[in-house]
């Protein structure tokens with residue numbers, strides 16, 4: 001493999017890795033606030049992609065289709081929390097996780113009824129004339145993906161570290177009862193976490209649609225990879241989730257280059273199994289989030 | 293009801309409980325509890341492990357829903373309000389075991405204390421934090437440190453400071469002396485007295501009868517969810533506490549459910 005090829009695989013790895021990172025962030029935000037692993041996370045990514053495609057086909061300009069997709073998934077995520085998660089608050093986390101499995105099936109079926117079974121394309125956000133970097137070619141869409149991911153991560157970082165609401169969300173993750181005793185509404189924190197995680201996932205789905213087609217069933221694999229990335233990072237730490245996503249993407253890129261593209265999707269499974277057997281707390285999991 | 297009160301600062305009732313019953317599932321814990329706390333008063337409720345002291349404070353805070361009875365703050369009904377609504381009205385709890393946000397810094401913990409005041413009129417959070425730092429200078433030195441890395445005494449100071457950030461009208465304290473060395477307890481209790489002298493009303497729950505009564509104006513003894521005795525703190529102290537305590541309650545252990553050792557209730561020959 002030449003240096004150029006190597007760089008090419010790294011670029012492609014970073015692009016896919018950014019999408020995994022956004023999905024992993026979605027898992028982490030919900031898990032931190034509630035202890036729930038949201039099995040519908042991948043479906044929210046898929047819904048983001050298909051909504052953008054649908055709106056674009058309906059005649060909206062690409063930027064509006066992108067924003068529209070975020071709003072649609074935001075609404076779906078809020079309804080999902082209100083209808084499936086909140087009523088089960090007293091029943092405990094297991095019941096809620098099962099509800100997310102149900103929601104993932106429902107979303108997949110709905111997507112199939114709306115958009116059919118075929119994988120659909122979306123044009124790249126700003127053309128497809130590749131940019132040459134050190135001999136390797138970089139598509140403008142990659143820059144969109146990486147740039148948006150960076151903006152989202154910085155915005156989240158600002159929200160969690162600098163705003164009182166963000167600190168309240170972190171407080172809830174550590175000790176929900178104490179947070180309530182300070183006047184934080186736990187229910188609002190849960191709703192907010194689902195909403196933010198939905199929007200982030202939708203952004204990932206809408207941005208990846210021009211790179212790899214999107215179909216009603218794309219959510220399963222995207223969800224699995226996002227989950228593997230989140231687990232690699234330790235499932236409680238947003239920055240580690242981003243790191244996990246990028247690592248997974250780059251490993252996949254290198255596997256395609258060094259071995260065969262047939263093994264690409266196996267990487268996520270291998271990572272998931274390795275982490276669960278060798279280091280269940282993840283790479284950064286000194287701290288396991290304690291919950292009541 | 294015993295009429296003797298050491299120093300009644302005022303007679304207007306801030307917190308009023310009548311016929312309060314509460315429990316978990318089908319198990320009744322609080323049985324017909326009556327309590328009045330006057331403005332500017334320090335009232336303590338003492339009782340052995342499992343007598344229902346924490347349940348009482350949780351019920352006042354709205355964490356446990358009462359089965360029956362009245363909880364009023366200055367005549368306003370608190371029953372049925374959510375936990376965050378009770379805090380917003382100025383009934384603020386320092387919970388048992390401190391319950392800090394360990395991975396957050398001291399400063400962040402304090403900021404969260406003022407969460408219930410956000411968007412409301414009142415002193416800015418920064419000013420209140422300065423006041424907390426004046427009361428507990430050690431917190432200021434450590435304000436960028438994670439709360440989990442503080443010593444036990446500092447953690448309790450932070451728990452009290454965090455509650456003060458909510459501008460309490462009544463401060464509920466659940467065993468602030470738990471697990472702390474006597475000297476540290478003295479320091480914290482001195483600060484509590486100072487706060488009271490500035491007008492803060494305190495409802496203190498303790499297993500350590502002697503230290504609680506040394507601070508309070510009035511004491512009540514709780515046993516199996518009932519108030520079985522009530523008197524001025526001085527007379528309760530003067531009475532043979534051990535016989536009050538062990539006359540009814542029977543066995544107690546020095547270890548809580550989560551395995552922490554507790555500060556002894558009555559130290560022999562102390």
Ligand SMILES: Nc1ncnc2c1ncn2[C@@H]1O[C@H](COP(=O)(O)OP(=O)(O)OP(=O)(O)O)[C@@H](O)[C@H]1O
Nearest residue numbers: 316321339340341342343344345346347348499548
């Ligand atoms: N969450 C709960 N679910 C069921 N029972 C509980 C719960 N919390 C407390 N209890 C029970 O209620 C009774 C009173 O407990 P509570 O914690 O109010 O006592 P306490 O006086 O605060 O004791 P301690 O001095 O050990 O803190 C105990 O019998 C306890 O087992």
Ligand SMILES: [Mg+2]
Nearest residue numbers: 345346347388
């Ligand atoms: Mg207790």
